[in-house]
Amino acid sequence: MSEATSEAGTRNVWIEQYRPETLEEVAGHEDVIERLQRYVDRDDLPHLLFSGPAGVGKTTSAIAIARELYGEDWSDNFLELNASDERGIDVVRDRIKNFARASFGGYGYRIIFLDEADALTSDAQSALRRTMEQFSHNTRFVLSCNYSSRIIDPIQSRCAVFRFGPLSDDAIESQIEEIAADQGIEVTGDGMEALVYAAAGDMRKAINALQAASITGEAVDEESVYLITSTARPEEIERMVTSALEGDFAASRSVLDDLLTTGLAGGDVIDQLHRSVWDLGIDDRAAVHLLERLGEADYRITEGANERIQLEALLASLALDGEN
Numbered sequence: 001m002s003e004a005t006s007e008a009g010t011r012n013v014w015i016e017q018y019r020p021e022t023l024e025e026v027a028g029h030e031d032v033i034e035r036l037q038r039y040v041d042r043d044d045l046p047h048l049l050f051s052g053p054a055g056v057g058k059t060t061s062a063i064a065i066a067r068e069l070y071g072e073d074w075s076d077n078f079l080e081l082n083a084s085d086e087r088g089i090d091v092v093r094d095r096i097k098n099f100a101r102a103s104f105g106g107y108g109y110r111i112i113f114l115d116e117a118d119a120l121t122s123d124a125q126s127a128l129r130r131t132m133e134q135f136s137h138n139t140r141f142v143l144s145c146n147y148s149s150r151i152i153d154p155i156q157s158r159c160a161v162f163r164f165g166p167l168s169d170d171a172i173e174s175q176i177e178e179i180a181a182d183q184g185i186e187v188t189g190d191g192m193e194a195l196v197y198a199a200a201g202d203m204r205k206a207i208n209a210l211q212a213a214s215i216t217g218e219a220v221d222e223e224s225v226y227l228i229t230s231t232a233r234p235e236e237i238e239r240m241v242t243s244a245l246e247g248d249f250a251a252s253r254s255v256l257d258d259l260l261t262t263g264l265a266g267g268d269v270i271d272q273l274h275r276s277v278w279d280l281g282i283d284d285r286a287a288v289h290l291l292e293r294l295g296e297a298d299y300r301i302t303e304g305a306n307e308r309i310q311l312e313a314l315l316a317s318l319a320l321d322g323e324n
Contacts, residue, residue: 014211015204018179023064026057027203028171032162036061039160040068045109047132047141049117049156051148052164055202058144061164062113065142070107077107083114083128083143093131100135111140117155118145125152132158166201175203176210185210186219194225197234200275205229230263237269237276241318245286249319256311266307270298286321293317 020026023033023040039045045065050058059080066078079099081092096112120128129152132141141159145151148161173196180187187195187210195213199206213224226233236255244252259269274294277287297310 014179014183015207018175018182018207020060020064021067023061023068026061026064027175028167029057029061029164032164033061036065036162040065043069043108045069045111045140047136047159048143049148049151049159049161050142050144050164051146051151051161053146053166053202055199055204055206056164056167057203058164059113059115062111062142062144066111069111073107077110078113079110080113080115083117083120090127093127096131096135096139100139109138109140111142113142113144115144116146117143118147118150122152125155129154129158167199167203168201169196172196172199172201172203172206176206179207179210180220183214185214188219188221190222191220191225194222194231195220198225198229198231200271230265230268232259232264232269232272234272234276234279237272238280240315241273241276241280241282241290244315244318245282245321247319249316252315252319253312256308256315260308260311266301266311267298269307269311270294270301286318289321290318 023037026033036048048062050061052058062080063074063078066074070077079095081095083092092114099110099112114128117125117128132155143151143155143159148156148163173192176187176192176195179185191213195206195209198209209225209229210220212228213220216224218224222233225231236259240252240255240259243249243255256269260266273290277290277294280287282290293314297314300310301307
């Protein structure tokens with residue numbers, strides 16, 4: 001990578017620099033994008049509810065809609081808010097009211113994008129529903145959430161619901177290749193595989209990892225990616241589980257200790273274990289038992305239990321099962 005390119009690249013946040021500006025440029029979700037494009041082409045936008053994990057294109061799609069509807073005036077007609085603002089829903093509602101009442105530039109409606117809508121309590125969502133009804137004549141709401149089941153039915157029934165799943169490995173690899181070529185970065189084969197694996201369908205995570213791993217100016221390889229992203233190698237996860245299933249708790253615990261010592265969070269270990277269950281080559285009974293214990297450990301960690309104790313208990317359970 002040339003010095004000039006490296007200096008230029010580090011001055012920008014790549015997830016913003018390479019954010020798609022039109023719906024057509026949004027990676028993956030072809031069916032969702034096609035339906036959204038029809039609304040834009042007819043200039044007949046309903047309230048929208050985008051549901052899905054982080055980094056899959058929900059915010060990007062909302063901004064792309066605004067760009068296509070309003071052109072250069074999009075930022076004047078698009079308000080992005082975090083619906084779970086710690087100051088409360090009343091502050092959010094005040095900003096919505098001020099925005100909706102402001103003068104228009106010849107457009108029939110403006111767009112308000114509410115992120116993390118599922119973090120609102122039911123009462124706050126009810127207040128939001130009333131606000132949506134009050135300004136529906138000149139404002140369109142786009143709500144974004146991780147779990148649509150946490151959105152009350154009265155809001156869901158007023159929105160066209162779109163579900164964004166994790167992006168495919170091909171979609172992430174294609175975007176990484178495009179950015180790497182534009183920035184003059186060399187990405188090795190195993191480095192690309194590591195980026196795709198660490199991203200787990202999250203484009204934002206993949207791009208951030210690429211930018212962080214490329215900062216040295218050297219080729220982006222497997223080692224740098226796993227180090228930057230604090231991700232365990234798939235073979236380490238496999239060795240940990242296999243050792244436990246063979247009844248060797250000490251060896252399994254040693255691998256876990258190495259992972260946690262390098263900064264990997266307990267929740268991340270759970271996530272990687274879950275992703276790897278069907279790639280471990282274990283029989284169905286062992287896979288079912290592992291999934292059952294994963295569910296228990298995940299719940300307890302989420303509720304505040306000690307990560308290390310829960311993970312060691314999981315491995316101990318597998319080791320005892322392996323001895324029988």
